[in-house]
Amino acid sequence: MGDTVVVKADDMVIQPKNYMRGYVTTTVHYLTSVIFYICLNFLKNYPLTLIAFCRSQILSRQAIKSFKPAPRFYSLAVERSQETATNDFSNVNNKRNNEAQISALRARLNLQSVNMETFKQALAHRSDQNVSLAYIGQWVSTLCVSEYIHCKYPNLFPDALESTVTAYIGHQSLSNLAREVGLDSTTISSFDQQQDANRGSNSKAKLATSDCMRALIGAIYKENGFDAAKKFIHDFILSREFNVNDTINFKEPKRHLSALLRKLNKEPAISRILSETGRASSSPVFVVGVFSGSEKLGEGFGYNLKMAEFRACHAALNKHYGKEVVDFTLPSDADKVTNYTAGPLGDTQAIP
Incomplete structure (x- = not known):
């Protein structure tokens, strides 16, 4: 039977029969079958897929662990390890060189009678022992220098006396002395001496070396007594020339x-x-x-x-x-002479 067409005379409208319904239904059935087949195959092979995926993950992790660094990074690691070994070797050599410098300084200053450990403690800036030795050395040096200046210049008034003592044992003078005898190169400090060499008089490196010089005087006093410390101060500090008139202003x-x-x-x-x-x-x-x-x-x-x-x-x-007395006896040497006579006693300035 073919398609029939109904023609009405009043409006002449043609209405075709719905012949597409069967085609759409067939197509939907086909697509449904395809999707069902795919899902069935996936569900059928799902356990094997899951096992393969887990196995691949395990193998990947093992592979990552067994990876070696790329050649450039590997060479960099080797260079770093070699650099570390070189630094360790350099540190050992520096330590040996520092030990040799300390021994040479000890011999140069004729301080073999000072215990080596105490000598090293005096050079270790800001350590507990160094601070204690520096405190002792400060007062011992102040006493010896003040005694000497007062006896040599009996008319010097207190302000000028204090300025003169500071000129002998201040940070600048002791730092210069430390550099001259080679103590600055053996000081165990966190400050860079080379970078700090051109800075001001109150720079950290100069403060460190002056403190170590005071600690060295304290170590001499601790090990050998006051006379040994006084001899060191007279030989290395008071032997330096200074014009006392510069303090009289x-x-x-x-x-x-x-x-x-x-x-x-x-x-x-x-x-x-x-x-x-x-x-x-x-x-x-x-x-x-x-x-x-x-x-x-x-x-x-x-x-x-x-x-x-x-x-x-x-x-x-x-x-x-600034009148200078040439021949005098220090009060600390009174027990070493037969007849000790105290020197003249100075006075304050006329106008305070």
């Missing part, structure tokens, strides 16, 4: 000199021109002397009379306060 020397002369019961100071040249020129020079009666106290020069008088009064004060 006054803003008003003329006023201070007048007060000093009254205190000493001397005639007042009088300034006199000793010589001059070029008074009418652009660069004159005057030489002025300061007298107390007939005694000449000081002399100075300058491009005008005021400057020359200023320098003359300052020279007179330096002459009085």
Whole structure:
């Protein structure tokens, strides 16, 4: 039977029979069958797939563990291990070299009588033993230097005395001494001496070496007593030249000199021109002397009379306060001489 078409006369509309229904139904059945077949095969082989997947994961992990680094990374690891070994060898050599330097320093300073361990402790900056030895060395050195300066310059007033003592045993002086004797190269410290060499006077490396020098004095005192420490201080510290006049400074020397002369019961100071040249020129020079009666106290020069008088009064004060005694006996050596006579006792400055 073929398809039938119904034709109505009133509207002339053609209505075809729904012949596509069978085709769609067939297609859906086919796709459903395909999907069911795929799912059936998957469910049938699922255990084997799961086992294979787990096995592949285990093999992958084992393979990852057995991997060796790439050649460039492997060579880098070898270089690092070789560098570590080299550093360890260098550290051993540096330690041996440091031991040799410490022994040489000990012999150079003639301190073989000091125990080697105590000597090393003095060079180990900021260790517990080093701090204790440095504290002792500070007071021992202050006592010895103050005693010596006071006996050598009995008229030196306290402020100038303190400045002079500091000039001998301050951080800068002890750091310079440490560098001269070679102590700075044997100091066991965390500071880099080479990088710190060009820094200021209060740099950490200089503080470290000066502290170690004080600790060394403390070690000598601890091991061999006060006399040995005093001998070391006189041989290495007080033997250095220093102009004590650099610590005698006054803003008003003329006023201070007048007060000093009254205190000493001397005639007042009088300034006199000793010589001059070029008074009418652009660069004159005057030489002025300061007298107390007939005694000449000081002399100075300058491009005008005021400057020359200023320098003359300052020279007179330096002459009085910086007077040096050549032959004297230290109070700490009183028991070593037959007849000990104490030296003169200084006084404070005329105008505090």
